Amino acid sequence: MTFKIRTDLPAKAAYYELFQSTGWDGDGIWTEDMLHEAVRNSWYVVTVYKGDRLVASGRMVSDGVIQCILCEMMVLPDYRNRGLGSQIMDHLLDYCKSKGIRWVQLACAKGKQGFYERYGFRERPADAPGMGLFL
Template sequence: MNLICRSDIPDKEEYFNLFQTTGWNPNGVWTVDMLFVAIKNSWYIITVYDDNKLVASGRLVSDGFIQCFICEMIVRPEYQNKGIGKRVMNELLNYCKTKGIRWVQLACAKGKKEFYEKFGFKERAVDAPGMNLFL
């Protein structure tokens, strides 16, 4: 593997293909163009390429001062468990630190809790649960 980290916006088709490996879009709700607008509106994005193939990505949405939200941590299935997700997370968290962001949040995919705990993430207290609304 010849892995290269970048922080520029990836090609929209490449990103869509990477996103589709997650199973998060089974009904095709998000199109190629919608996802491209989403990544362009990110505060920061990190991508990982194996030569010219997009194999991983993670992005931040933030107000730029107080908090940010880690979105779409994705590593292609065939590249998982090789330290790539750790590399992406470290890049994202280091960027937050350099910008003075102290409150980092995320939504965790099923079965990935232990991965995030290694970086110090903790579940919200039972008496302070997060909430969401999917329209």
């Protein structure tokens, strides 16, 4: 069976399962409803299915003019290293280009910098402007 790339919103439970597979919610902060609302409020979402199962996703938020932020790139552990993340990234960046967005930002998981560097992303210098806050 082949993989199917889509741009519609994933089902709430399926997205929650995929998100939980990342380990990013170790404290159990985000509920199914919260994650579903986050996805619904995204500017652009790309999902990958194997049959009826959601196996990967990437999403962005944007002002629609100048910049966007890549929020999540997720692939279920059993489906990693099959090129799904690359296919998602290609779709996300192509969409940005088609809309005239030239500034794409992200925060990546430790050890994943190489994946994003292949697309031209560069780490900000330590003395560059920019800050973050996680509440």
